[in-house]
Amino acid sequence: MKRTDPAHDITVYERNPAGSTYGWGVTYWDELLSNLYFADPESAQIVRENSIRWDSWVAYIHERATVTANDSDVGYGIGRHQLLAILAERARSLGVRIEYEHEITHEDELAGADLIVAGDGINSTLRERHATHFGTQTTLGRNKYMWLGTTKAFDSFLFAFVETDHGWIWCYGYPYSHDHSTGVIECSPETWKGLGLHQTHEADSLALLEKLFADILDGHPLLGRALNDGSAHWLNFRTLTNRTWHRGNLALVGDAAHTTHYSIGAGTALALGDAAFLAHSLYQDDRLEAALARYDRRRRAEIRRIQRAAHYSAQWYENLPRYMDLSPLEMFTLLGKRHSRLLPHIPPRLYYQVGHAIERLPSPGVFRRGSKAR
Ligand SMILES: Cc1cc2nc3c(=O)[nH]c(=O)nc-3n(C[C@H](O)[C@H](O)[C@H](O)COP(=O)(O)OP(=O)(O)OC[C@H]3O[C@@H](n4cnc5c(N)ncnc54)[C@H](O)[C@@H]3O)c2cc1C
CATH class of the missing domain: 3.30.9.20 (D-Amino Acid Oxidase; Chain A, domain 2)
Structure with a gap:
């Protein structure tokens, strides 16, 4: 928003000190970079330069084989601290104020703002105060x-x-x-x-x-990152959805609006994409209510496919024993097909054989234990 109109007066409130975040790295795919290039090429360039890139996948299957797929989709990894530092620095250079160690407990603290963007994560305080309006629902993963x-x-x-x-x-x-x-x-x-x-x-x-x-x-x-009493940080993944993503001048983005299972590595790309989509909607229509309604309707429809893929991916892992009797090659191929909505309903070997015949699934290399991977 600051790029499109430097006259906007924007403040980011972050409850944590500068440089603090949870987790380790973020994995992402070309889609994040191309969206970021569209929204802010400068950030995209710096993020890319500071990322590690790979184009092969390896599955180690205990005492059986190591399977590799070379020349597959390109993926990237970047440290969470680094990604935040890059985005914060870029925002500051455009004239956005960032106030660290400033927790927002109620939207009344932001009275006078034209727009409040709640990007405050899965436990969003701003959303939870109006949980009935937003129609928040959470489902706990089994694993x-x-x-x-x-x-x-x-x-x-x-x-x-x-x-x-x-x-x-x-x-x-x-x-x-x-x-x-x-x-x-x-x-x-x-x-x-x-x-x-x-x-x-x-x-x-x-x-x-x-x-x-x-x-x-x-x-x-x-x-690791132990809890205060020294216990390990084991969790069950929470999938969160909301019936609507806006209320008055408040808009939800990122995990505050929706979460997607970590096994597809899409949460950060979706959060950035929400922000870019929202900014674009506001740019196209300066009537706030209409712009927020458009963001809610269109962006929600746009990410549905990814949310479905995340759902089936999580389910694939929850049903893992179903796939572990396959040959390593079959198992690895279906690992790559875990977003399929049909796979849970068809015997895995049959799915593999039919898929192989129809799609000519690319064959990854299989290496028995002890042999050298290429
Ligand atoms: C195990 C795991 C692995 C994952 N791996 C990946 C991955 O590899 N790639 C990927 O793309 N995604 C991954 N994700 C998902 C990704 O972490 C999230 O989707 C993404 O961080 C969402 O960004 P966000 O900005 O919406 O929320 P968050 O990252 O949660 O950021 C919210 C921010 O708001 C601040 N905040 C909260 N409340 C307040 C308040 N009241 N006042 C002020 N500040 C506040 C918080 O301190 C925080 O800095 C993973 C998730 C999990 C659980």
Whole structure:
């Protein structure tokens, strides 16, 4: 908005100190970059320059095989601190004020503003005060997950599936700098309890996970973020939706409006996309109510496909045992097809065979344990 009209007077209120964020890295795809190039080419250029890029995917399947797909979709990783620092610096250079350590507890504190954009995350205070109006709904995922860092810098997007006496546990990870990667470790609640992860403090959880994922960590440690009492940060993913994304002069963007399962790595792109779409709507129509209604209607429709993909992706992992008896090649191919709405209803091998015949699914390379990956 500041780019389109420098006369706009914009303030960002952030409750945390400058330079503080949760999580480790952000993975994103070309779509984020192209949208950002459209909204603000300068930010897009700096974000790209500071990102790690990969174009191959690797799946390590415990004691069976390592499967790789080369020349696949290009992906990127960037540190969360770095991304925030770039965007904050760019906003400041355009004349936006950023007030850190300023928590907004009520929209009355912003009386006089023409527009209030609530980008205050999944637990949005501004939204929760009007939960009935917004029609907020949350669904809790079945699986347990923990978000970790490591000093092992992977050189591709990595999936690792490890079989234990209590079921499968897996990790998806990617590099976000030259010396760090991040990964989400996930398993069913039965495996979580069976491994005793519900009882362990973070240090014990990490020690056990380092053992289970030793083959991909090459001796590097996992890095956590314990809760105040030292317990590990295991969570269930919350999918949040709202019936409407605006009320009066208040508009919801990003996780405050909708969340999408982390397994498709889209949340940040969607949050940035919401902001750009909102700015564009306001630019096209200076009647606030009409512009917000347009943003709500059109942007909601635009992201529906991605939300559906996230739903099926989360479900694929929740039904993981359904796919683990397939050959590594079949399993990896269907991992790439996990956004399909048909897959949950068709026997996996049949889906693979028909898909292979019709679509000529690209064949990833399969490497038995001990053989050298290309
Ligand atoms: C395990 C996990 C892994 C993920 N991995 C990825 C990934 O790889 N790629 C990706 O694109 N997405 C990923 N996501 C999703 C992504 O993190 C979110 O979708 C994205 O951060 C949403 O951005 P946001 O700005 O809407 O909200 P947030 O990032 O939550 O930011 C909200 C901000 O508002 C501030 N705030 C909150 N309340 C107040 C208040 N009352 N006053 C002032 N400030 C306030 C907070 O401090 C925070 O800085 C992941 C999510 C999870 C759970």
